[in-house]
Amino acid sequence: MEKRRETPYVNTMTALTVHLATPRGFCAGVDRAIQIVERALELYGAPVFVRHEIVHNKHVVDRLKAMGAVFVKELDQCPPDRPVVFSAHGVPKSVPAEAQSRKMFYLDATCPLVSKVHVEAERQHSEGREILLIGHAGHPEVIGTMGQLPAGAVTLIETVEDAKAYQPQNPENVAFVTQTTLSVDDTADIVAALRERFPSIKVPHKEDICYATTNRQEAVKAVAGDCGLMLIIGSAKSSNSQRLVEVALKAGTPNAYLIDDASHVDWTWFDGVTSVGVSAGASAPENLISDLIDAIRARFDTEVIESSGVRETVTFKLPRVLTEA
Structure with a gap:
């Protein structure tokens, strides 16, 4: 019997280069805020109430909800006998004042x-x-x-x-x-x-725009000019994520989009594109980046190039009441 010839495999997928911006994703303030909620649940049990979204990311919020966190708009929705956490964005002075007047136990996760x-x-x-x-x-x-x-x-x-x-x-x-x-x-x-x-205007002692915002914008600038498309993972509520889209467009990317996750990609955006940039806002977890890269690999012959950006080593301590318990 004549031996069957095997047809050689030919990769017909379109070649695509992914430029992965570094740094990206979680910053120290976001990481601290999430840890505060997690540690409070561990120490005090569920439910732990959180005034407003702890950070602006649906995936983070949904995960904490599954652990027992309850997200509310205002303190009047919280019982006085359960812990309440204030979000990373900060609160007016009236909020802790109200909590104190109601003798509530609260944790301030303000960055x-x-x-x-x-x-x-x-x-x-x-x-x-x-x-x-x-x-x-x-x-x-x-x-x-x-x-x-x-x-x-x-x-x-x-x-x-x-x-x-x-x-x-x-x-x-x-x-x-x-x-x-x-x-x-x-x-x-x-x-x-x-x-x-106002030449005599008083300026902050140190730049108010945080290191993470600055670093992520610089990382996007470094890759945007080489990309026909830029995808930023982050929430529409997230200011720093929205700014990354604007920075990418100003830096030369013809098209840039803010997406919650890989499921929100319109794959027609990739038509005619040979290189795409990827980054994430400071409240977006790294697994969302991995999922996006996997989705791209499933559709394209993909080469991923990670940029060499600033290495962030900043960490913030948790409130003492959580670390000494």
């Missing part, structure tokens, strides 16, 4: 870098200066920062136009702070406009 902005705003206000906050209206971090001072003490500046239109009572007595998750370049434009109008 220490957000708390630094709170302290700076309070310090400048105590010295009699008019306070400007560069940020986005309605974001929980902005609400929390403005809530550190009396109503009307902080003016929100969202754009260069706002900076140019602002009229202080005393141009020589102005200070600004910023939301930690802003576009570095856009914020620089706003700060430049303020400095031009």
Whole structure:
């Protein structure tokens, strides 16, 4: 019998290069906030209540719900005899004050870098200066920062136009702070406009935009120009994730999209694309990146190139009540 000839395997999948931005995903503040909820569940049992989403990521929130966390909008939805955690974005002073008045046991998961902005705003206000906050209206971090001072003490500046239109009572007595998750370049434009109008304006002792936001934006810039498409994993609620999409577009990527996970990819985006960039916002877990890469590999002959970015070593301690229990 004639031996059957085997047909040689031919890979007909389209070749695609994936540029994986580094660093990406969880930052120290997000990691700390999640650990606070996990440790509280371990120590005190379920339910543990959390005011607002602990971080802006559905997958994180759903996992903690499955462990016994209950997410609420306000403290009046929490029983007084169960622990309550405040989200990583920070809260107005009225929130812990209410918790104390109700004799509630609460844990503050505010990112220490957000708390630094709170302290700076309070310090400048105590010295009699008019306070400007560069940020986005309605974001929980902005609400929390403005809530550190009396109503009307902080003016929100969202754009260069706002900076140019602002009229202080005393141009020589102005200070600004910023939301930690802003576009570095856009914020620089706003700060430049303020400095031009108010040369003596008091600036933060150290940059308010956090290291993780800055590093992730720089990592996206480093790969975006080589990519026909950029995918950012993160929530539409996440300010730092939204900024990564904007940064990618400004850096030269023709198309950039924010997606919750691989299931939200429209694969027609890949038509004609030979290289795609991938990153994730600071509240997106790494497994979502792995799932996206797997989904791409299933459809393309994929080469993954991980960029050499900043190595992040920052960690934040948990509240003492959790570590000493």
